[in-house]
Amino acid sequence: MRYILLLLCLFSLSCSNEKVLQLPEIQNAKITEVLDVSPAYIFYDETQPDSTEFNRKNLISTTNWLVNVDKRLTLKQVLPHLQYLQNKRRKASMHKNENAKNYFTCNDTSIKNLGFLEFTDVDYKLKDVDFDLYISTKKDSIHYQINVVSKSEIVLKLISTEVLTIVTTIESFEEKLKSELKKYPISTNAIFSKNLTFQDYITLKSKLAKLKSLSLTIDDNEFFY
Known part of the structure; x- marks a missing residue:
């Protein structure tokens, strides 16, 4: 079958x-x-x-x-x-x-x-409609924003400080996030460029799914721009 x-x-x-x-x-x-x-x-x-x-x-x-x-x-x-x-x-x-x-x-x-x-449970949203209100609720927690601009540019930003920014690629993204998880449990949400291929989107989603057991909470709200 x-x-x-x-x-x-x-x-x-x-x-x-x-x-x-x-x-x-x-x-x-x-x-x-x-x-x-x-x-x-x-x-x-x-x-x-x-x-x-x-x-x-x-x-x-x-x-x-x-x-x-x-x-x-x-x-x-x-x-x-x-x-x-x-x-x-x-x-x-x-x-x-x-x-x-x-x-x-x-x-x-x-x-x-x-x-x-x-x-x-994923909720697909447009970034220019709901994003600012959503982010305002995350400023007092250890929350990372994952901005997937392209296959070669993924930006990790700590929302509470807006200082720590790690730029990585889809190939090295998993190891970068693992290194942050060694410091403390974190929550995260993802925003995606609509120019990404569905293959690149699935690649990143599968990597995130593997990290959920490592003290990582992934928000079901996904934003697109």
Whole structure:
């Protein structure tokens, strides 16, 4: 069953038209199996106005949702569809299965099979709308802001002082944050440039997920600019 699902995610067939969806890659996923599922797809399609095709017709509200996003898309292209899915899930949970969750489907290269990242509780927000009010509530705590400008520029800033700024890359980001966690437990939130590819977004999300056991609290509010 998992092998069939992998083929479905990588090479989804729609009627007579073959559509290829390139899953984002991760390594050593904590979640490698999800049961009772229904899928949604966000394809890369240059024939569409925004180069995306959003297929959600197979979603069932009472199941876990596997959201398959082409890694070549940018966050600007993907974000409206993710906001739609989150809103739909929250409305469904009010009346149906409160335990159903949302997952991104990924290609776990370490096991050559599927891996999953949960995003059920993530709230996708625009930075210019809600960010200032949100940050004002964090100034009295040890809270780091992670600003992902690009794959080669990630800025870590301690909100309480606004002095300590560590600029790193997506490749060395994990070790930089680990060194800060050795000093004290911290909380953090992430803000992302909408020009990032979905692959880069998933790479950072998977690294953060691995650090949650090291006294790191990750806020479910994600901001985009």
